[in-house]
Amino acid sequence: MAQTAGFSLFGNTDRHHADGKSSKFNLKTLLDFSTLQPRVQNHLKNVYTCLLGATLCATLGVFLSLNDWLNYPRLAVFASMATSIWLFSIDFNARTQMKCFGLMSATALFTGIYLSPLINLAINVDPQIIMTAFLLTTVIFVCFSLSALLTKNRTYLYLGGLLGTGTSFMLLLSLMNLFGRSQLIFNINLYLGLALACGYILYDTQLIVERANNGDMNYV
Structure with missing residues (x-):
């Protein structure tokens, strides 16, 4: 009985992969904004x-x-x-x-x-710094924007308070580093700023959508 059940289980799995529907990448699904x-x-x-x-x-x-x-x-x-x-x-x-x-x-x-x-x-x-920074910024912006747009629940709006606190903390660190000149504080500010920038992409994108749903069509 156990062997029969085992063969049945793996047989279903093989047929499931043979169909190719669940494991196949579909670009249309990725760019489906029908929920908006x-x-x-x-x-x-x-x-x-x-x-x-x-x-x-x-x-x-x-x-x-x-x-x-x-x-x-x-x-x-x-x-x-x-x-x-x-x-x-x-x-x-x-x-x-x-x-x-x-x-x-x-x-x-x-x-x-x-x-x-x-x-x-x-x-x-290094002249390549400009192009590298531009390409990486574009990729990060597109990925996080798609993540925010394809999420049905506007859960990223709850990041607002956390992002505001992080921004205030960065400002405090910057003021401290005017006098301390610490490399550690500089590095913390640098990578914290990167994380906050990614968070603001998620937050602002969903905020734009939510305001548009409420009738605010200011695109500037």
Whole structure:
């Protein structure tokens, strides 16, 4: 009896693998966003298009600064702060959406300008650092965004408090390291910042979806 049951069990397993349905990778399943409402899907397209535009503007800012056309990084810091405050003071609607997009693009451009000294330093050390960082950042962003979008329950929204606490802790460590100059604190801040950045991708993605479900279509 035991042998018969054993053969029956393995026989079912073989047939199960022979079908190839459970073990076969299906890309359509990975990209299935049917759980999201059509208006939410359209909103996400606007959000990621806006993000792509901001990335291109920041890249343009770096290019202009490195070629000494707009090489004013200190001035760009204050300019980005001014455009950010102006952007947050505007109510997003159909009449102001182009103005908001323009301010966001300007903020990204100024951000690229004041980050150009850091980019230039990385290029002088090893030009491959820039491309490696870009590719790894893209992979991390895509993977964590898909994880947040494909999760039916909005459980990542509970990360908000933990992420806020971690950010405050990082700020405290940074202030301490202004006086201590500790390599250990620097490394803790570095890897903690990486972990928090991944957490914010999960949290912000689900927050965008939840706000869109509640009628907030501000994609800027």
